[in-house]
Amino acid sequence: MSIKMRPTLVLWGVRMGFMSYGWDAGVLGGVLQTKAFQSAMKAPGTTTTAMIVASFLLASWLGCCIAASPWSDRIGRRVWVMLGALIQVFGTIIATASYSTGQLIAGRVLIGVGNGLVVATGPVYVAETTGAVMQRGPLVGILMGFACVGTACAYWIDFGFTYATGQVVWRLPVAIQIVWSMLTIALCYPNADSPRWYFLQGRPDEGRLVLQQIYADPTLAEKVASEIETELRQEVGETLRFSDFFIDRSETKAASRIRDGVILVGIAYLMGINMIFYYMTTIFQVYIKLPAVTASVCSGAATTLLAIGAFVGSIYCERGGRRKWLLWGSALQSVFIIAFVALLAVGTKPASSAAAAMLFGWILVFSPTWAPQPYIYISETMPLRHRHTGVGLSMSAQWLMAFLTVYAGPIGFESVGWKIWIWFAVFNVIGFPYVYFFLHESRGRSLEHMNELYNEKLAVDSGSFSPSVEGSVKGGDVIEQKV
Structure with a gap:
């Protein structure tokens, strides 16, 4: 197809x-x-x-x-x-x-x-x-x-x-x-x-092609693609363990x-x-x-x-x-x-x-x-x-x-x-x-910045957010809002 x-x-x-x-x-x-x-x-x-x-x-x-x-x-x-x-x-x-x-x-x-x-x-x-x-x-x-x-x-x-x-x-x-x-x-x-699914399956070229059709601006499409790849790197190696449903120590x-x-x-x-x-x-x-x-x-x-x-x-x-x-x-x-x-x-x-x-x-x-x-x-x-x-x-x-x-x-x-x-x-x-x-x-958060809602360290490491601000991504642009 x-x-x-x-x-x-x-x-x-x-x-x-x-x-x-x-x-x-x-x-x-x-x-x-x-x-x-x-x-x-x-x-x-x-x-x-x-x-x-x-x-x-x-x-x-x-x-x-x-x-x-x-x-x-x-x-x-x-x-x-x-x-x-x-x-x-x-x-x-x-x-x-x-x-x-x-x-x-x-x-x-x-x-x-x-x-x-x-x-x-x-x-x-x-x-x-x-x-x-x-x-x-x-x-x-x-x-x-x-x-x-x-x-x-x-x-x-x-x-x-x-x-x-x-x-x-x-x-x-x-x-x-x-x-x-x-x-x-x-x-x-x-x-x-969905573009996220293509990236998840190790098919980034197809994911980028879909993003380019969702976003009119190629720059925004590439920015979102980069954020998706960052999110996947944050989640590498994190598996669901039964004990985590009670006490979750994962990032x-x-x-x-x-x-x-x-x-x-x-x-x-x-x-x-x-x-x-x-x-x-x-x-x-x-x-x-x-x-x-x-x-x-x-x-x-x-x-x-x-x-x-x-x-x-x-x-x-x-x-x-x-x-x-x-x-x-x-x-x-x-x-x-x-x-x-x-x-x-x-x-x-x-x-x-x-x-x-x-x-x-x-x-x-x-x-x-x-x-x-x-x-x-x-x-x-x-x-x-x-x-x-x-x-x-x-x-x-x-x-x-x-x-x-x-x-x-x-x-x-x-x-x-x-x-x-x-x-x-x-x-x-x-x-x-x-x-x-x-x-x-x-x-007010993009899907790719939800991890940072649960772990402020990820927000600081990514350089996109600080502990005192909540990020909102609209059309791929990060908009900072005071909490």
């Missing part, structure tokens, strides 16, 4: 991959209670339904683990994204044609594995092909905005099909996912891989950075978003006791609000920095989720209506904060030699925690009722001290 890089196509290709992720996250939530689905799946019980929904999440965890494996970095960001999308196509065909729960679960497992590959590699591909530092955060964060758009579209399509009859009510919405996967492949195929703190990312994403997905995502209509209809049509409308409105908020948080993420968005998000979400739990405990009709309002408030806060910001943080703070491992393991934490909540959540609700939501409230509260005490602020 000739070395051609069109960053705009890369962006839209990965965005379509995240649309597919969001579509699958929402599409079943709106059809689980339909007569057509219940008839085709022979009225599955709560545990079986939970497994149908959650099998996608566990398989996505497996896909992320594959992307995080040591040998996976030899393949490249671009190929993993396209391969994941292709696997999703086959899984969607099987799921759409299902007439048993076993067949449907098998299809969703394939969809999940493909999805894990896309979401673990896509943010890295985007981050490593973005030229200006101040655009990197918004462009990566917007990926979650597209995932939320996919979920919102799926819920509105589900709502529209509630007025149809027959198996098309649920089969066509499930089948539409193929569109997003095919667009992902078509948009990513004409492009080269670049690679293991502790991966650990911080895994915990950050794990907390985000123990806050309840997947329980809400996947069972939105069921929550409004069964738990809050709204009429079926009202529940569908509320589901569509809530997921639309989630999408809008994710875009807002991504676009303005450079204002205030990653930590402030996460801290404010955790604080305000805690207020809304605690009020939601208290109102569910009351159990009256007025209290249930107020609980629905609290849920909307929670979504309003979560969508611009804990929805996109963890993606931004993990995609930019991982060291180059271990970036695929760090992002892959972080995303695997997302899917493992999501599986836990989606599978155990409805079962727990049957057992202990509204008290299951206390679990999610606890993690909304935990998010604040974790971010405050453990996370560094990564805003």
Whole structure:
């Protein structure tokens, strides 16, 4: 393949991959209670339904683990994204044609594995092909905005099909996912891989050629190439040891950075978003006791609000920095989720209506904060030699925690009722001290200067920074800012 890089196509290709992720996250939530689905799946019980929904999440965890494996970095960001999308196509065909729960679960497992590959590699591909530092955060964060758009579209399509009859009510919405996967492949195929990947694989000439296509100024392209080579020299000989995940004595703190990312994403997905995502209509209809049509409308409105908020948080993420968005998000979400739990405990009709309002408030806060910001943080703070491992393991934490909540959540609700939501409230509260005490602020730094954020000695040795200044690279130029 000739070395051609069109960053705009890369962006839209990965965005379509995240649309597919969001579509699958929402599409079943709106059809689980339909007569057509219940008839085709022979009225599955709560545990079986939970497994149908959650099998996608566990398989996505497996896909992320594959992307995080040591040998996976030899393949490249671009190929993993396209391969994941292709696997999703086959899984969607099987799921759409299902007439048993076993067949449907098998299809969703394939969809999940493909999805894990896309979401673990896509943010890295985007981050490593973005030229200006101040655009990197918004462009990566917007990926979650597209995932939320996919979920919102799926819920509105589900709502529209509630007025149809027959198996098309649920089969066509499930089948539409193929569109997003095919667009992902078509948009990513004409492009080269990321320049950082070429340097990592010992192919600097190809990496420089890609950088020259990303940066209009050849001088800036060469400067970035030099910084990438410097970063790789800093990371030579640094291997991941299990003990480093507890006490990291390495210069670049690679293991502790991966650990911080895994915990950050794990907390985000123990806050309840997947329980809400996947069972939105069921929550409004069964738990809050709204009429079926009202529940569908509320589901569509809530997921639309989630999408809008994710875009807002991504676009303005450079204002205030990653930590402030996460801290404010955790604080305000805690207020809304605690009020939601208290109102569910009351159990009256007025209290249930107020609980629905609290849920909307929670979504309003979560969508611009804990929805996109963890993606931004993990995609930019991982060291180059271990970036695929760090992002892959972080995303695997997302899917493992999501599986836990989606599978155990409805079962727990049957057992202990509204008290299951206390679990999610606890993690909304935990998010604040974790971010405050453990996370560094990564805003305004190029990928090649993240090592210096964790070790000031590297900054002094490189001559680019001093302990009292924070560097920001925009278009390859170092801009010094007082901390």
